[in-house]
Amino acid sequence: MKKLSARRRHPLAAIVVLLFALAATGGLYAAFAPAGEAKAEASAAAQSLAIEEGKKLYAVGCSSCHGTGGQGSSDGPSLVGVGAAAVDFQVGTGRMPMQAPGVQAPAKPKVYSQEETDQLAAYIASLGPGPTVPTKEQYSPEGLSGEEIAEGGNLFRQNCAQCHNFTGEGGALTDGKYAPGLKDVDPKHIYEAMETGPQNMPAFPDSVLPEKEKRQIIAYLDKVNTSETPTPGGWGLGGFGPVSEGLFAWTIALAILVGVTVWVAARNAKARKS
Template identity: 70%
Template sequence: MKKLSARRRHPLAAVVVLLFALAATGGLYTAFAPASKAKADDTAQSLAIEEGKKLYLVGCASCHGTGGEGTTDGPTLVGVGAAAVDFQVGTGRMPAQQPGAQVPRKKVKYNQAEIDQMAAYIASLGAGPAVPTKNQYNPAGADAAVGGELFRNNCAQCHNFTGKGGALTYGKYAPGLEGVSNKHLYEAMQTGPQNMPSFPDSVLSEQNKKDIIAYLNEVNGPETTTPGGMELGGLGPVVEGLFAWIFGMGSLIVIAIWVAARTAKAKKS
């Protein structure tokens, strides 16, 4: 007892006890707190996937299969990622009203919480592009001039150089980009919906996408005007050719008639 009492009175005894208490507290926190948070996150994710599957089975499974494997009426959704769901459902293109060459944009059927749940379920079927964060698609500080060059090189062939859209083959078309949200523009580039090719970060970097979004905001913003009235390029890529065909051929026909009339008159003389 005297030895134990002497150790307790040692000058370093209080320091040793304090260090032991801190170590024990830190160990308990490390063992239990992160695990609890991770468990809560896993539970929330599992609930989102479960609810998303219910929504999917009601609104999507008839075309895409009960497990997203695809059918003759719809492609497989395994590996398309959450971003594809957020774009397609968030723009009202899905669920589709009827099969066709192109699924048009229409009124959105689901709220954002339900869209997030379906996206979580589809993402659980296979790895794919995730829904971008606001920082990823926010064009603040981006270079609209660089974005314009990138857009003209990669997108203008279908969407027109100002994003007005235009006709493609077999009843398909490139939709106009005016009024499309920055998030959906980013997701479209990331996932390549319908007839559009995808532009992953290995092709167009995150900064490239921001630059393109900045350009589209610039040319289609509320302050954008067209001096002198509506321009031909604002109606779509085929309008210039149609104009040349109608007025060019019309002019040639008028000239041919005039030459024939002058020739006939000359012969009579």
């Protein structure tokens, strides 16, 4: 008893007891703490890190046009509130950063990796609320019925064909601008374009075009742009059908034939006079 009492009076006894209590508390917390709470903390830490890395990338590659805080400048619009989806589309398709000022940013090989694009998107999203990057379930055309795909065609013709053509082959706009072709475009990027309205394109948020209808449009484009889709009658000519092919024959081919006929007749007449 005397030895035990002496140990209790040892100067390090309180520190040992404190360390033991902290270890026990930490172990019990790790064992019984809710798994969701731990995951949430890890996710928040990862998001914070992504924002910091994205801020560094932004300062080097974007701030010269869009301002040091994304507020915009004479060379680029404000990015406050555009959301992560706009960044994923613009950077993921290589449109940003632009190589040189122009009326429109063309698609080109992307500069940033997907990880870097995600970091840039996280930073821009932190500046203000906006459309988020869609999940695969939102944009994947898989699993839709033929009736739903046909409805997607109707929606595309009503909302998109005026600029992108009936089968998404693209077309010219005013002042040197153009609606790009949609063949071989990632379904995610098509969804993001509808959600954010890049450049000359109007935005189609869920209040205008619900998520299901966006997915149906993507399924329609996937269907008409596959190599399995037949083009009966000859050239596709923008998907307008046999009417456009007949019009081409009458206006172009027939004009050529008339021109050749006139040329031959003129040569014969000249030969007879000589």
